[in-house]
């Protein structure tokens with residue numbers, strides 16, 4: 704009763720949510736955010752996550768495309784065709800935040816995102832449309848095929864050149880052998896060497 708009476712006359716501490724909201728303390732872990740323009744697709748955040756709730760898919764940009772640099776000056780070489788974070792699985796450990804070389808993944812003080820459907824807790828950060836994803840994948844595949852063909856052609860040419868060289872060496876060796884055996888033959892009897 705003593706405690707109740709003390710609180711009864713003390714100032715109210717109850718917040719009239721949602722009309723009133725408590726300000727989260729600095730560094731609170733509430734929701735992950737990715738500034739996709741600064742992401743280089745290095746996958747370090749996904750590899751650091753202990754519960755595998757970050758799902759990233761990248762496609763290498765073709766030689767004719769310059770994706771520019773991040774605000775931290777890191778060159779961007781990959782298209783981010785998928786960057787999903789499943790906040791239903793996330794345990795707010797912050798381990799994905801620290802390895803990021805461009806500081807583009809971080810917690811934001813936003814906590815009002817509860818949902819009855821867990822699939823709505825998968826947040827999508829890629830800014831490419833499905834058509835663009837299909838296009839960059841097709842271009843990357845074409846370029847990879849072209850490079851593979853060029854590599855094979857180069858290999859074939861090198862093998863041919865090596866074979867030719869070996870044949871020439873063999874030819875030279877057999878000519879030398881023939882010359883030597885001619886020199887070693889005894890001179891015809893009855894004839895004197897001049």
Ligand code: SF4
Nearest residue numbers: 752793794796797799
């Ligand atoms: S905060 Fe932890 S659990 Fe959540 S995505 Fe990052 S590494 Fe994974």
Ligand code: SF4
Nearest residue numbers: 742743745746748803
């Ligand atoms: S660590 Fe940072 S730069 Fe690398 S994929 Fe994750 S968010 Fe992008």
